[in-house]
Every structure is written in C-alpha cells, then in structure tokens.
Amino acid sequence: MLRTRRQHLVQPRRTAPLLAGALALAMGLSGCGGDDDPPSAVDQTPPSSATGAVSPSSIPDPTPGPSESTAEDPSSSAPDTGWNEILEAARQEGQVVVYSGDNPAANDRLAAGFAEAYPDISIEIIRGVQYEPMLDQERESGADGADLYIVTTQAWFAERAAEGALLAPVGPHAADWPSEYLVDGAVVQGSINPFVIAYNTDQVPNPPVGFADLLDPQYSGQLASSSVVASVVAGWYDWLETSSPGYIKALAAQQPSFYEGSVPVAQAVAAGEHAIGVFAFPGSVQPLVDEGAGIDYVVPDPTVGTVSNIAALGWAHRPNAALVFLDWVMSPEGQQAWNGVGVTASPLEGIPGELEVANLEILDLLPWTAERMEDFTAEWGSSLGG
C-alpha cells in the first residue's frame, strides 16, 4: 500500500477545472451534494485536435499559490473545450490522488509511469481494500480525498454512474479505447486479472491443477484464503459454489486461514506459513517470485478472471488531473506500465509483455450490491473467516 510520490517544484494552485462542465453533460451529471459539484452541463464535443500521446510540458508554470485546505468550487469559472486546456488546468492543480485496491507492485508501476509522463503532476496512489465507504464519506463531507478509484468492484461504480457522479474520459486516447471495456461511459476496465492458485514451492512438490484439488485431505489445515472483504471475493466464492455445489462447506472443512485480500495471502504462502494460497492473482505472487521467495502459481482449470476498473470521481478536488491520469491509463504507454510485466492482460491489442488470457471468463460483479454482500456474508460469513 505504500507508494512513492514524485515531488514537483511548483506550489500547486487550485483553479477551476475548465472542462469539467463539459464532461458533466457527457455523464448527465446533476448536483451531487457538497460544495465541489462540477458545473452543470455544457455541450461538449471531443477535441478534434486530439492526437496520440500528449507531450508533457517541460517548464511548469511557476505560479505560487496558497496551500489549499478547502476545495475551490469548480463551478466558478466558465467551462472550456480542448484537451490542452484540461492539461493546463491539471498542471495548475499539480497533483492527483488515486485510491487503489490493486496490488502494490501494480500501483508502483502506475505511479512511476505517470510521473515520467507528467513530471509536473505529482501522483499519490494509496492502496487499500474496499474504499467505497471512505469515498462516500469524503463525498458527503467534502473532505479532500481521492480523485480516481481503482477497484475490481463494479456495483458501486454503476450506482455512481447512474447518479451522474463520474467523469467521462475525454482525452485523446478515449477514441481508440475498445468500447466493450468502457462501462456506463465512464468506468474504464483497465486491467484483466485471472484467478490463480499460489503454492509454496518448498512444501508442495506437485502443485494442484484445479480448485477441486484443494479439497484433498492432504491440504487440510494448509490453505490460506481471503475473508469476504470485497465483492470480488464474494463473487469468486459464489462462482466456486455455483460450479461445484457444496464447495464452500468443503473448503471450510479444510480449516483454512483467512486474510484480507490476495496480497497477505501471497505473503503468508511465500513465508511458508501456509502451503497453498486459494485466493490469488499473478500480480500478488510474481513480485515475491522476483525476490526469490519459494512461491509460484498455477492457472487452474477452469478459472475465471476479474477486471480492475478505474473511474474519475465527479466530486474530485482535482478533476482535470484526474482526467489526465485516466487518459494516460488508456494510452498504450499507460497500458504497458500497468499490464506489461506478464501478470495481467490489457484490453488494448498488442501490448508487449502482457499475460495471455485467451477465452478468460470475466466474473460479473455488477449484481454484488451492498445488500447482496450482506446476504452472502450472513449465509457464509461464519464459514469464511467471519
């Protein structure tokens, strides 16, 4: 969850986002409460001058400004069109804050790549599991928090999109983005992760080939899995149960230990505390492999995958910087940074170094609303780590 942050030399000054209002129309934005409403709708056409990657300005505008402690009302200035104006506004904002549920190595790659592309916009990626309540709290109280959110959860994004509370991507790379990986006009599916099984190479000479193997008596007491901390976990357990009725009970009978998410599971398996990590992604395992830990993973047959969704938040304090980051993520360079190390796949074609995931079924997490999560936890919580 720790990430590096590139400093930039200019005191950021918060100025009104010039294009936010235009985007508001694209999303059918209405007032979302709080002081930082984006301005109301203005007709917007994608900037016709948008071409390829945006070259970063090398000399930042040395305008000193007061350090912000309250948000400036973004609706205070007239909306404008043109990607360059957004870029300029983003540079004046000078910072972008992302909350991310993705694994730390991926977040580091994103931060490093963006900092290299836009050295005058300092990036802060904060890693945590299930930030939706915090985001809702920030939105309600107007606190200075996230500008973008990366997470596998889908239902929360769908609800915000329906309220018109997300910003549509309008950068030059939005035009080339495959439409099947853009949901509700604002949620970008930026990275594809297959579920795998992690195993400790010292303790498991013959790794399992599928989830069904994990019910074998030889693995009793040796499994590490995730408790139901997010909809991705619930959806995955539900898929296991649907594919193989009785699976959850049988898994619980193996007396697994429960952690919050795939990263601590991988850490515990690498340490040798457990032999098998049931809930795992390549992105959580590979950094440990690279360190020389005794861990590896198999892609089970059958398996499913999930996508990491990213969206710019309508109540962000730095909406222009958010749009710039979003656009960078949708660019080949951004996709290369995110998905170019062989642990995830990219929605874009031809990204070098991406994982091959042909015909991977993606879990539909849209039905996993808060209510459904509650019901699931009520039914299975006691078997799955409380």
Place this chain on the structure above:
Amino acid sequence: MRQVAVHDGSGISRPPRSSARALAAEARAGLPWVVLVVPVAFIVLLPIARLELKAFEDGGAAFTRAASLPGIGRVVLTTVWLALGSASIALVLGTGLAWCSTLLPRRLRALTSSLPVLPIVIPAVAAITGWAFLLSPTVGYLNQLLRRLPVFDHLDRGPIDVFSVPWIIILTGISLTALVYLFLQSGLRAIPADLQSAAAVSGAGSGRVFLTVTLPLLRPSLAYAAGVALVLGLGQFTAPLLLGRNQGVEVLSTRIYRLVGQYPIDYGVGAALGSPILLAGLAIVVAQRLAIGDQRRFVVATSKAGAAGDDARWWAAAAIWSYALVAAVLPILALVYVSVSPFWNGQLTLQGLTLDHIRTTLSADQVRSALANSIWASLLAIAILIPVGFLCALAMLKWTGAPRWVQVILDLLVSLPLAVPAAMMGFGMLFAYTRPPLELYGTNYILIVAYVTLMLPYSTRLQTAGLMAIGRESYEASAASGAGPIRTVTRVLLPQTRRSAATAAALTFVLLFHEFSASLMVRSVRTQVMGTVVLDTWTSGIYPQVAALSLLMAAVTFLGVVTALWVGGSDALRRL
C-alpha cells in the same frame, strides 16, 4: 475562589449553612469555573451522549438489529472471556512481579524494578505484529524453536497458535501486566517496611509475608489495578483486530469497527453493540471508587517504604528479567529481523538481508505524513491538555475553594473517559463530528479533539499528584499574604508544578503516540497516524514494511519515554 469562608478546624473552607443567600453566593462563586466546566462537559459528553441517543431511537430498534447480527452471541462471549482472562492474567503476573520486586538485591533494584514497565514503551500495535512473527503456527520463530524440543518435535505446526482466542487473551494479559505492575509498585512504596520485617522476624517465610501482610495492605492498589485491567480488557481492540482475522475471532469493539467499513455507517447498531461495554465500564469505575474511596488519598507517598533489602532472592531478579525479555525484547527482535528480510519467511538466516524495505518505508510519503500527523496532533493536544488538566486539578483540590458542585461535576467528567473504551469513544466521536455543529471528518482536528478527550483523565491525575505534592501550605500562605487567586496560581503554584507538568506532557505524548483504537475510528484515508498506517500495511500490504513501521513507532515512543524520565526523574513513570 472566594474570600469568605467558615473555618471549622478541618482546614477546609465550607460555605455558611442554611442560608439561601449563601447558596446563591456559592453558585455565583462557581461562575468563573463554568468557563472550564462547560467545554470539558461538551467534549466528554457529546460523543457518548449522542451515540446512546442514537441507539435508543425508534424505541431501541438498533438494539434489535444488533441482537440479530449473525454470530453476535459468540462475539459477546469472546469479549467477556477476553476481559476476564486478560485481567486475571495481568493481576496474577503483575502481583507476582511486584512481589519479586520486593525481593531484589539492593544493587539491582533500581534498574530491575523498572524493567516490567518496558512493554508500555512499545506501542501495542507494534508489539502484536512482533508476536505474530514469533508465534505464527507454521513459521513463527518461537514455534520453530519449540518444535526442536523432544516434547514437540512430532508437530509440523504450533504448538502455539497466536491467532487463536487463548493466545489473544494471553498476549493481552501480558501487555496489561505492565500497567498492573506500575499501580502495585506505587502501592508497595507506601507500605512501611517495618511491618514486613516484623513478620519475617517472627518466622514467616517471604511467601507468607507477602500473602498475609503485604497483599492485604495492597488492597486499594489491587482494586484500582483490577478495575483498570478489566475496563481495558473489555475494550481490547488491537490484539483481536490484528490477530483475529485468520480464524474469525471477533470481539464487540472489532465488530463495531467493521461497521465503520460500510456506508452509510449504522451508528445505531454500533451504539447498541457498545452499550454493554459502556455500562460495564461505568459499573467497574463506580465499584472501584466505592472499594477504595477517594483515590486521591493514595497519591501522596510519604513513608520510607519498600522492602528492607536483606531478603534478596536471585530468582526474583531472574523472574523479572524473564518477563522483560519475553514481553518486550523478543517482539522487538522479531520486528528487527523481519524488517531487514527481503520477504517474511520463517528461516533465520543472515543471507539476503536488505535495508530496502526500511528505506522504502522511511521515504514513503504516506508514512512521513502519518508520522508528522501523529507528532503534530499529539503536541497540539498536549498544548491544550496541560492547561486544562491543570485547571481541573486545581478545581478538584479541596483547598482551592472551588464550590462543591464544581468539584463533583468535574470529577465525574474527568473520570468518564477512563470508563469508556477508546474504540467506543472513537466511534462516538466519528458520529458526533461528522455532522453539525462540528464537522471535523477528514481534518486533523478530529484527531486532536479525540486525543484531548481521551487523555484528560491522565493529564488531570498527573497534575493533581504534582499539586498535592506541593501541598496546600504554599497556596494558603500566598492567600494569607493577600495575593488573589490568579496571582497565587501564576506566581506560586505554576513555578513549582513545572516539573510535573513537563513529565505529564512527555508521558501524555507517549500515550497519544501509541493511540490506536480511537484514531482508527476517526481517521480518513488521508489523515492517518502511525498506528493506523501499521494496521493498513498489516492487513493488505507487505510484512517487512509492517515490521519497519512498527520499529519506527517504538523508536519514537522510546525517545518520548527517555525525555519523560530525563525531565521528571526516574520515578516519572510511577506517576501514571
């Protein structure tokens, strides 16, 4: 403070009786104190009162919802076990260690008798992560060592499973032992040594002396320590939160914390869940008061007390050293080793050690801002706490002449945060301060208000001790010489209490820097303190970084304690 008084020989000024005008005069005399009482009442009562009101909304619908939560019976049972179990362990161990400290050879006494306090220096969240590395069932370092013993070598896991209820109770008990020991030490020093010598001379062994002479005299301290240990055990948060996830172990306070992870937060259910803890805490504090009366009687230590020193036993010193080793040194060693490992593994090897994780941790922006937040919020809170605590202490002393109603109200208000577990207090503050009139969420001010509320009892108590040590003679001499109350305070009392105020400041800083439970409830993603960053890294991040963070916390606290000792002298910690 009034000039008119009736002296009945007790040295205490009483108002003239049986006169409505006199009562009105007393009410008027108390008016200046209202300036103190109202803000203190506001910050202490607002969180809890609003929360309890929420619980009883709609005829107590929240209680029904809380009672129907899945598995809530088991949660309540675990809470009770944790409270009783950890308090018992702490009392037994603490009393045993206190007894050992009376049997120390004179040469070792000064150093060795302070050793059991060492675990207090290490923040709970840091110590627990150290214990997890030591006692993880498969690769915990201690477990691996134990499995080399013939009696355990047939096992491939364990024998100790730190993620289980018994061990959560044991670890909590071990950390509470230090506090119990501290309270008993103060009591021991007040016991005249000649009583024990007389018993020994009459032929009683050291054990019998302790059981029949010392222990009964320690009853007030024991009652006080038992009360504190029970309340802390009830609200125990850190150990169950960090260690409970693996096997689904939950207590009421962690269940309340889970509510904060949902939006909108069901404050009613949280309040309903916390009400039993609140009631139990209040009952314990009341019982404590009844058992020992006005505890201020026991603050002043005047006799030449302590063991005679002739009755030294080497095993007493060994026992204390063993406790310090197990409770403090071992977790720190585990943290140091894991922090320089490339990844957490159970092998103790010197190969491949790296400073990379420490470097990453120290340079991470979020760590630096959390560290800055912790320090800044603690210092600001202390800047408020010292004067307010001083004024409260002043008001509650009988000889400063504050009206009785002021004394009673302040006494209640100042004791209340002690009865409420910090996690509950934090939850109440989250509720109170995320809506009008004071919307503080997402700012550091919510941290500062939380810290001031939680530490008010300690600040007041520490400064009461200091004021009582000065004695009322200076105060009355000054008043007799014609100085008004303000002048007396500023010219006479303040200069003499400088040292106790400085000690109070340093110790409060240590306690605040450790603070975890309330901070966790009121934090937002971008206003973190060290403890909350450690937790986040523990649950979803990289273990060597957890170890590095925990060590950083312990190091800063150690500096704080050293400062407290340097400023306040070697007996500073006992004033807690």
